[in-house]
Amino acid sequence: MIKLNSLQYPNVQNLHITNELSLDILKNNDDFLKIENELKIKYDFSELITFSFSQSGFLGLFLELERKGKIAVCVGESYAIIQAAKQFESLGFSLVWIDLEKDGKVNKKQIENADVDFLFISSYVIDTFVKTDLEEVKKLTSATVISNASADFSTSSDAIYFDTYKLTGFSLSSCILFKNDLFEEQVIGFKDVVAVNAINEALKIQSFQTSQKELFKEKLIKAFGDDLYFFVDSKDTLDYSLHFALKNIKAREIIRTLALNSILITNGEGCSLGLSMPSRVIQAMGYEELISRNAISLTFTKTFDEAEIEKIVNVFAKKYRQIRVLNEQ
Known part of the structure; x- marks a missing residue:
């Protein structure tokens, strides 16, 4: 089989679930914390929470961020984010859209003119995989940049998340890595251990x-x-x-x-x-x-x-x- 679609259809791996990864507030949970820390150290972030990579999951993130400031979303992001953003607007909240130019690049003038606090934009556009220089984006805006790092990771991102389905072939929860108090702390009992482990293992073998x-x-x-x-x-x-x-x-x-x-x-x-x-x-x-x-x-x-x-x-x-x-x- 000649596989030329890996950024959209992953090489599905077997899921390995062991008792050692189960969470218990009465034990130290060292096995899970080790995996969690591997991701934090690899991408240089201090916090990790899990959430649903879906319309409802991203809507939850939007609603949490809305209490802190204004949000912008690039139309070149994942389908789940676009659907969540539309639902967010339908609930009466305002949101800024960042368009794509005819050549597939993001409209940087709109980024520069957008008075927002949070910007969902990645170092690549979904489907075309046109690159976006997030270092340059950071010069245009003071907004916190939140990015999909499934196909490419930029150190200019202030927070990153992963598309678990595209990485593993399973529609598990996603995880988002960030610093400071961007999102509320998540109690360990609500963290999707299986998803975090699957993401970590998939990223280890990812190569292009x-x-x-x-x-x-x-x-x-x-x-x-x-x-x-x-x-x-x-x-x-x-x-x-x-x-x-x-x-x-x-x-x-x-x-x-x-x-x-x-x-x-x-x-x-x-x-x-x-x-x-x-x-x-x-x-x-x-x-x-x-x-x-x-x-x-x-x-x-x-x-x-x-x-x-x-x-x-x-x-x-x-x-x-x-x-x-x-x-x-």
């Missing part, structure tokens, strides 16, 4: 290959010619990801066809969540829904030699042309 993007890009351009185009500049995306589009087909057609040939790709977060909709991120960049259905994303976690890449791309191109012929009949 940065040597593959340009090789794949060169072969894809050669094989597809004018049928291939780019919504975003590949130089602006994470070094282990490639985002492009194919004309006159829906991405799901090629995704399903290639899966039968054991080549796994994706068109974005909606694909991995089982949502029957095109990339909302591409539409947020100003493209029509029909065009956004052309989007495809690749992630590189393994090194392929040139012959292997050509073989993969040739299968890709063959299946694409078969789909085009069938669609035209």
